[in-house]
Amino acid sequence: MKTRNPAHTVRTLRRTVRMLLVVLALVIPLLPIFWMLVTSFKPQPEIFRLPPTVLPLAPTLKNYAAIVGGTLATSINFLRYFRNSFVVALGTVITTLMFSTPAAYAFSRVPFRGKRSFIYVVLVSQMLPVVLILIPLYRAAISLRLVSTYLGLIIPYLMFTLPFSIWMLKGYFDTIPRELDEAAKVDGCTRMQAMLRVIMPNVKPGLTATAIVTFIMAWDEYIISLTIMDKNSMRTLPVGMIQTFVGEFTIKWGEMMAASVMATVPVVLLFVFLSRYLIGGLVAGAVKG
Amino acid sequence: MVATRRELGNGVFAFFLILPSFLIIILVIVYPLVNAIVTSFFRYLVTDAQGMVFVGFRNYARMFASQQFWNALAHTVVYVGGTVVGELAIAFALALLVNVRFRARDFINSLFFVPWIIPSVVVALITKFLFFDHFHGVVNVVLKQLGIIREFVPWLKDSNLAMPTVLLATIWKMFPFMFVIIYAGLQAIPEEQVEAGKIDGANAFRRFLHITLPNLREIIVLATTLEFIWQFQYMTVIWATTQGGPIDTTTTLPVLIYRTAFLGGMDMGYGSTIGVFWLVFLLAFSVLYVRVAGRGEE
Numbered sequence: 001m002k003t004r005n006p007a008h009t010v011r012t013l014r015r016t017v018r019m020l021l022v023v024l025a026l027v028i029p030l031l032p033i034f035w036m037l038v039t040s041f042k043p044q045p046e047i048f049r050l051p052p053t054v055l056p057l058a059p060t061l062k063n064y065a066a067i068v069g070g071t072l073a074t075s076i077n078f079l080r081y082f083r084n085s086f087v088v089a090l091g092t093v094i095t096t097l098m099f100s101t102p103a104a105y106a107f108s109r110v111p112f113r114g115k116r117s118f119i120y121v122v123l124v125s126q127m128l129p130v131v132l133i134l135i136p137l138y139r140a141a142i143s144l145r146l147v148s149t150y151l152g153l154i155i156p157y158l159m160f161t162l163p164f165s166i167w168m169l170k171g172y173f174d175t176i177p178r179e180l181d182e183a184a185k186v187d188g189c190t191r192m193q194a195m196l197r198v199i200m201p202n203v204k205p206g207l208t209a210t211a212i213v214t215f216i217m218a219w220d221e222y223i224i225s226l227t228i229m230d231k232n233s234m235r236t237l238p239v240g241m242i243q244t245f246v247g248e249f250t251i252k253w254g255e256m257m258a259a260s261v262m263a264t265v266p267v268v269l270l271f272v273f274l275s276r277y278l279i280g281g282l283v284a285g286a287v288k289g
Numbered sequence: 290m291v292a293t294r295r296e297l298g299n300g301v302f303a304f305f306l307i308l309p310s311f312l313i314i315i316l317v318i319v320y321p322l323v324n325a326i327v328t329s330f331f332r333y334l335v336t337d338a339q340g341m342v343f344v345g346f347r348n349y350a351r352m353f354a355s356q357q358f359w360n361a362l363a364h365t366v367v368y369v370g371g372t373v374v375g376e377l378a379i380a381f382a383l384a385l386l387v388n389v390r391f392r393a394r395d396f397i398n399s400l401f402f403v404p405w406i407i408p409s410v411v412v413a414l415i416t417k418f419l420f421f422d423h424f425h426g427v428v429n430v431v432l433k434q435l436g437i438i439r440e441f442v443p444w445l446k447d448s449n450l451a452m453p454t455v456l457l458a459t460i461w462k463m464f465p466f467m468f469v470i471i472y473a474g475l476q477a478i479p480e481e482q483v484e485a486g487k488i489d490g491a492n493a494f495r496r497f498l499h500i501t502l503p504n505l506r507e508i509i510v511l512a513t514t515l516e517f518i519w520q521f522q523y524m525t526v527i528w529a530t531t532q533g534g535p536i537d538t539t540t541t542l543p544v545l546i547y548r549t550a551f552l553g554g555m556d557m558g559y560g561s562t563i564g565v566f567w568l569v570f571l572l573a574f575s576v577l578y579v580r581v582a583g584r585g586e587e
Contacts, residue, residue: 015389022386022397028379029403032415032461035427039418050424051434099310106306110299125318126518127571131546132564135557136324137317159317162310191302220408222525223543227551238410242529245414253418253425260411267406275399 036264040064040257047253063258078259080233081240084150085219086266088236091154092161092218093211099158100165101207105195107166108173109181125163131223133159138227148231156224161214168213172206173199209277212270219267237263329562335555348562357537358545358563362570365541368456368527369520373513375460380467385497388475398472405465413529416458420444445531448538455527455539462526467512474508475501510582514575521571542567 039047040063042056067078107118137156138147146152176199184194222238229235235243241263245256329348331341352358383401387394404412419428422443429441444454478501486496524543527533533540533548540548542563550560 018386018389019391022391025383025386026397026400028383028461029401029465032419033403033407035419036411036415048425050430052425052427052430099313102306103310106303110303110306112300112303123514123518123575124572125314126515127521127568127575128318128322129543129546129564129567130522131524131543131550132325132561132568133318133321135328135550135561135564136321138551139557140321155317158313159321162313162317166310216406220410220525222410223528223547238408238525238529241410241414246417246529251421251425256414256418260414263408264411267408268403271399271403271406275402 033264036257036260039253040261042254044252044254063254064262066255067259067262078240078244078262081235081237082262084229084234084240085237085263087150088153088157088225089215089218091150092157093214095154096158096161096165096214097207097211100162100169100210101200104166104169104173105199107170109195109199110191122163122167126160128159130160134224134227141228146228148229148234150234153225153228153236156228157218157221161217164217165210165214168210169203169206172203172209175206176202205277208274212274212277215270216267325561326565328558329565331558333556333558335557337554341558344558348559349566351559352562352566357540360537361540361542361545361563364452364537364539365521367452368459368539368541369517371456372459372463372520372523373516375456376464376467376516377509377513379460379464380471383464383468384472384475387472398469401468402465404462407462409462409523409525410529412458412462413526416454416526416530417445420454422446446535448535451531451535451539455530458530459520459523459526463516463520463523467516470508470512471505474505478504510579513582514579517578518571518575521567 038054038056041059041061042053043058043060043062046053046057106112107115134156137159141147141152141156144152146155180198180202181194184198189198220238221236222242225236226239229239232240232243241256241259245252245259328341330343330345332339332344332347333341387398387401418426420426422429422441422445424430424441426441426444428444429438432438433441442450444450482500482504483496486500491499522543524541524547527539527541527544528547531539533544546560546563546567549563550557
């Protein structure tokens with residue numbers, strides 16, 4: 001048996017303390033989420049119990065049933081808000097990538113004048129007050145009859161998703177070695193072919209990461225949606241949830257938390273399957289840009 | 290000759306790749322921005338029949354004379370500053386904590402990232418629930434049990450506590466972005482530098498000060514600038530919890546503009562004026578901040 005030297009023991013001890021701290025620190029991100037989850041499965045009387053129960057004594061799906069079944073005090077089925085959010089978020093992702101991908105490629109690969117001012121344009125575009133831009137956009141939406149339409153919401157979303165997406169994708173294109181372009185040229189590819197057949201397949205993780213971030217942005221957006229989606233049947237999830245749960249005199253915590261869980265599940269699923277791309281992509285974007 | 294032709298070709302190629310985005314940006318950013326700047330010089334209430342009446346700088350005069358505006362600016366500075374500083378502190382602590390090799394580190398890191406993807410409205414609803422002022426608000430119950438408070442505290446309805454409460458919720462939602470960036474920065478510090486520091490007999494604190502911080506400087510400047518800019522916009526958590534109240538104590542500039550331009554009389558002229566001021570303010574601040582904090586880079 002090996003004799004243990006004290007330095008080694010100290011190191012092991014420090015390591016154990018550190019790992020304990022890591023586990024303890026996990027309370028910060030997870031505790032509020034845990035509370036949302038358990039509350040969503042508690043029947044109403046149990047939520048009002050003092051002292052509160054940690055895990056539901058009599059777990060129930062009633063809160064979820066109330067939301068899916070439309071027995072809430074809203075005239076609209078909650079699933080409708082869900083669908084609206086999906087259509088808008090997906091539409092935003094597709095539109096954004098369609099426009100941003102060629103632009104990001106150009107900023108990364110093609111030498112042309114005025115390229116360097118691009119980063120400033122992106123930074124400034126992030127500074128523009130969304131509520132300020134919203135004033136003329138809302139007026140335009142009224143005269144173009146785009147109020148309460150999907151397109152009427154997707155177009156304004158481009159004001160923040162498009163610059164961000166170009167910036168993030170450019171970071172990704174920059175990581176692809178120049179030799180690939182040269183090789184493609186030697187093989188007789190035109191610039192267009194080099195872009196589509198050689199560079200694009202390599203940038204798939206970057207496209208995935210950008211798509212996720214764009215989806216999350218659109219899924220999360222509240223104030224533009226509140227303004228543009230006038231009709232209750234066209235409301236997205238965030239607006240529908242606030243209209244349903246805030247300002248009511250009875251506080252339906254159970255249903256509120258169940259709806260919150262449901263609004264969170266799609267983005268968490270995206271994250272579970274694609275977190276590798278997402279975190280790497282964010283860091284690449286921030287560091288490279 | 291060949292080179293020039295090629296350059297020209299590049300220009301044309303780039304032009305066609307960028308053109309669609311360029312047009313969209315004109316449509317959703319440049320046009321509305323110009324329009325909003327113009328509107329800021331008009332008296333324009335959607336709800337009255339007068340239409341747009343040119344008033345010169347009268348909206349600006351009204352803004353600078355308005356106590357409500359200055360309060361909102363102060364609240365914005367507190368909210369944005371508090372968020373960025375709070376995020377930075379938590380992100381740094383956590384990133385340093387996990388900056389050793391251990392099993393399942395990637396998994397643990399992704400758990401720390403989770404709040405960032407939780408929808409803002411959900412964060413707001415959870416905040417309302419946790420900080421509710423009756424006995425079903427679990428924060429009150431726990432604090433009372435621990436003897437820290439005697440009576441249940443109406444966190445979001447108290448004019449002194451509402452701002453700290455929304456700040457806390459916002460920091461919780463936003464810190465993961467800072468965390469992954471600082472963590473990536475820590476990972477990129479060359480091992481030799483840390484080892485050299487150890488050999489020179491520098492303790493952990495001095496190594497942090499003289500090796501870690503200088504290496505992270507650029508990344509921190511960038512991440513905090515972005516967060517400053519983004520947090521200035523961010524109003525969802527505030528709007529969905531307090532709507533700017535109680536008595537305006539959580540009314541930041543975006544909340545004020547929204548209320549002015551889209552609620553009540555829908556005063557879009559004056560609302561635009563506040564927005565234009567904000568843009569100028571943020572531009573000036575960002576340039577100054579990057580100049581000062583980014584000093585020392587090329």
